[in-house]
Amino acid sequence: MEDLRSTTVSDDPVQRRDLILIERARSGDLDAFNDLVVLYQDSLFALVVRMVPDRDQASDCVQEAFFSAYRNLGSFRGGSVKSWLNRICVNAAMDTQRARKRRPVQPYPEYEDESWQPPAGVESDPERIAVHAERSRAIATALTNITDDQRTAIVLYDIEGYDYGEIAEMTGVSLGTVKSRIHRGRLALRDILSERMELFRG
Structure with missing residues (x-):
């Protein structure tokens, strides 16, 4: 062997x-x-x-x-x-x-449970914790409203940190298709989140 x-x-x-x-x-x-x-x-x-x-x-x-x-x-x-x-x-x-x-x-059913609390960490300001939870909820919901292909590409690139070539190999598509999915997915997320942008400022 x-x-x-x-x-x-x-x-x-x-x-x-x-x-x-x-x-x-x-x-x-x-x-x-x-x-x-x-x-x-x-x-x-x-x-x-x-x-x-x-x-x-x-x-x-x-x-x-x-x-x-x-x-x-x-x-x-x-x-x-x-x-x-x-x-x-x-x-x-x-x-x-x-x-x-x-x-x-x-x-993400935990976001619908009012008893759910974010994990304890360095940040202990209740207001900041609430904003962080609201951001997470908004992003999670937005991700479910883009296409599966776009969501997969964005998760692998923006969250997991894979490069275009690695994502192309994983998903079996061309480099150009990966870039297009990420670009279109980001545009779609921006449109979905456009009315919640105050959450992502400051």
Whole structure:
């Protein structure tokens, strides 16, 4: 079996750890793969739920992505394990977008729960916390009102930090199409949020 550590030069201890776990999983060590699940399930859910706002469907996407990753361990050829898992999750989310029935869903239900409070952090000013929550709610709602393709491109570029080339590879479209989706998506978001711009000033 190919030694992944010998094919990937990295001084990143996280990447070395992940490659060791992948190698062990490919050798039949289920506990090693479960370690990867524990390490990345939260970040993968955070990625997918922005693309598939229904939280139950997003959770199913992540679960299916891990199943797919386990079935296709042999296809991993080195590099970033996190990026590899992200690509699988993006594909699962896109499949869900295509298959999703045309029915209204309530994204981010915690915003509708008056008892919900934002996580505790450095910022303790109640007014600023309220503004931050309102911004998050406005953006989350706006994202559900642009096309799936635009939302996927914007989430990957503006939130996850992938470059155009990486997004093109993940989504199976040309570089020009990625740029167009991001541009059109941003314009659509600006129009949707035009009456709420006071939230984003100051």
